[in-house]
Amino acid sequence: MIRQICNKEEHGYDWIDINAPDDGELQEIASSYGLHAALVHDCLQPGHLPKYESLDDYAFIIFRVYTDYDLLEADTVQELTNKVAIFYSASFFITIHRYPQPFLEPVIKKGTLLKNTHQLLNAVVRACLTTYDEPSNKLAQSVDYYEEQVFLSKRNMPILKGLYYLRRKIDLLKRMLMLSRDIIENIDDHQGNVNTRDTRDLYVKLSTIYDSLNDNINQLLNTYFSTASQRTNETMRVLTIFSVFFMPLTFIVGIYGMNFKFMPELEHPWGYPGVLLLMLIITVAVYFWFRKKRWL
Template sequence: MIQKLAEKNGLPFEWININGADESEIMRVAKEYGLHEASIKDSLENDHLPKYERLQEYTFVILRVYDPQDSKVADTVKELTNKIAIFMADSHIITIHKNPWKEIENISNGVVKEGVCKKTEHVLIELIKAGLKSFNQPAGELTDEIEFYEKQVFLKNRKAPILKGLYYLKRKADVFRRLMTMSFDMVDKIDPPNHSNVYTRDLRDLHIKQQAIFDSLTENTNHLLNIYFNISSQKTNETIRILTIFSVFFMPLTFIVGIYGMNFKHMPELDWAWGYPGSLVLMGVITLCIYIWFRRRKWL
């Protein structure tokens, strides 16, 4: 569906929004405004990463915003985000997206139609700022999930496996971190060091903040996974240690029982009156000696 969110009769530019990414509508708009076929191809790719490209006639930007599916195990760029393709020229700006994004209407009604944006570049900056701010929600959710799993790893001893949850947590953090890294080139070109202003500087500060948050979340998730594996390994080693101790106690006893369980005809101890209690006393003495030895070595 093609919408005109701003027209030249009241503004110095027009804003065309294509919601639904219908290919026939996109090609019609592309022909009317002279959009390059390579840019159109990129705008139709659902899993395209953030991109900033300055052509002779216009600037082409691909923006990814947080828009997850209902599935709790969503962990890819396509499943966690919505792609917004933006074509910006001095006289017009065109936005293309497959799934609805309410921030476009908010910017149109609250910023553009109020006359705050004087140029298409200002609209582009507002769109990118809204896209970066959309990641505030997953940042908070991932932080809460990390705290939850930290409690499970450090404070509780539950039998339910948490490795699957940690895996999806790591995947999501890696996806958002990669998107922030890929967005750097876009922000850096919009806010060059020699031509920085209030609007573009605010955009760079927001990107730096989001990048730092997801870098920290990724590192914390990796540390938590390493700690989980170390604790699991430690528990396994403790179990093996206990089983080994039990086996050491029973090995000499099994040896004695094995000897006197042999069916030889001439075994004088079998005829002794004190043979049975003597063997029990011998087993007890051996067990006590092993216990004292373990205590002195501080293995118990």
């Protein structure tokens, strides 16, 4: 669907927004504004990563925005982000996307108040960056939750799968922001002003947040593995202590369980209580030996 938001006669430039385009609509726009066929082809690739490409009389931008359909186990570019393609020059501004993008509506409402396409580009890119703001808060809360489960919970919760998908999300969104750096650099260049500086500041802030989240989740994973290993070692220590207690007792029982006819202790009146007393002495000796070694 093609929607014209601004026109050159009233605003000095054309702004055309295209939602869920087909080949015919893209070819029509491409021929009207002289767009390169290879760049139009990039608009149709759903998994294309962020890029900035400058031509003689216009620039082509692909920005990936965070999707509203956040699934618990989403961990791919297409599951976590949507692509917005932008053709930008002094006389026209074209936005292309496969799905409706709610974050664009506030920009559309004030689009008629913007003086030129550079201001419009800054507003759109800033709106794109804003889509990463709320997810960063949710991811930070998730990191806090898993951190509490790792350090404070006494239950053996199967949290490794959740940590894996959380790490994948943070890492992927961090890479999307990193790949968008060229776009920010070209917006806040010699034409930059207070508004473009705010956009750069927002980008730096989000990049810092996702860097911090990435470091935190990696440290949390390492801590989880260390804690799991420590719990396993603790279990093995307890089992080893029990085995040390029972090994000599089992040895004694094994001896007197042999079916030999001539075993003097079998006919001794104090044989049975004597063996029990010997087992008790061995058990107490092992206990105090462990206490001396501080293993108990």
